[in-house]
Amino acid sequence: MSGASTRRKSPIRWGHYAQNVALWAAVVVIFGPIFWLIVTSFKTDAAAYDLPPKLLFTPTLEQYAGALESFWTPFLNSVIIVGVSTAICLLLGVPAAFALSFYAHKRNEGIVFWFITTKALPQVAVLVPLFVIFRELQLLDTVWVLIIVFVGMNTPIVVWMMYQFMKDLPRGILEAAQVDGVSLSQMLMQIVIPLTRAGIASTAMLCVIFAWNEFLFSVSFTAIEWQPLSVAVAAQQTSRGQFWAQLSAFTTLAIIVPVIVGWLTQKQLVRGLTSGAVK
Incomplete structure (x- = not known):
């Protein structure tokens, strides 16, 4: 029997993956509004009301x-x-x-x-x-x-x-x-x-x-x-x-x-x- 066949397969660490997903979800929930706040600050007043919101736009410092x-x-x-x-x-x-x-x-x-x-x-x-x-x-x-x-x-x-x-x-x-x-x-x-x-x-x-x-x-x-x-x-x-x-x-x-x-x-x-x- 070859060494590869006798090698025990490591169990899938579902808990580790779940923890990573939870951490990334927390990052999105916490920093997502801050990111969108900063993005919106570089828009014009009209662009801030666009639906759906746009990530690609011409930034401006007018609001600052x-x-x-x-x-x-x-x-x-x-x-x-x-x-x-x-x-x-x-x-x-x-x-x-x-x-x-x-x-x-x-x-x-x-x-x-x-x-x-x-x-x-x-x-x-x-x-x-x-x-x-x-x-x-x-x-x-x-x-x-x-x-x-x-x-x-x-x-x-x-x-x-x-x-x-x-x-x-x-x-x-x-x-x-x-x-x-x-x-x-x-x-x-x-x-x-x-x-x-x-x-x-x-x-x-x-x-x-x-x-x-x-x-x-x-x-x-x-x-x-x-x-x-x-x-x-x-x-x-x-x-x-x-x-x-x-x-x-x-x-x-x-x-x-x-x-x-x-x-x-x-x-x-x-x-x-x-x-x-x-x-």
Whole structure:
């Protein structure tokens, strides 16, 4: 009997093929709308309404020229609001996480869990009380109203994530620093933060994404002067109707910043989110 006839045939790996099909289907579902959004942004308003839609057409930058006319003001508003709120979140959340991880107590886990459960609170439940408070303080449509909201919204995320990173630090390093007379502030700045910079980067990235995409609070607490991009995108619908091509161009410009930030910090993001997953 020949070796070819005695060789056992490998079974067909149906599970492997099914997994690949499911992954490609997920890619199409997730990135298909983004691809079509970008394609539509290079069409004219008339071509955007063609049925059936056309993939072969003469691209134009006409929609981007029109979108840029009203893009820069809300873009700068979003950069200022998101940048300042994220910095404040880190300034408040990182020391809080360090205190909870350094001073071990049986209730620390419960405290951290309480922090993160505040994210489960429906936004509409606090919308009216916050609106009344900000109206009385004359903060509506100011730079500080969304900064305050985003700090309250994202600080629990910073505390929860940084606590997970910091509690896995080797205790021997921190105890040796104490023996050498290092103060807690020096320990945080010179030891803990450098060792958890990947976690800080991934946490900051999540804060930027959540704040950049926030719509309900933004549309409720701002009007014209400090309108962020998330509200400006929705405002592209005019009394004359919905111009899909220009809306696609404006939306494409609006998502550029999160995409660039995510691409630049992807290594830190993956490293930070997977830190401590394997002991």
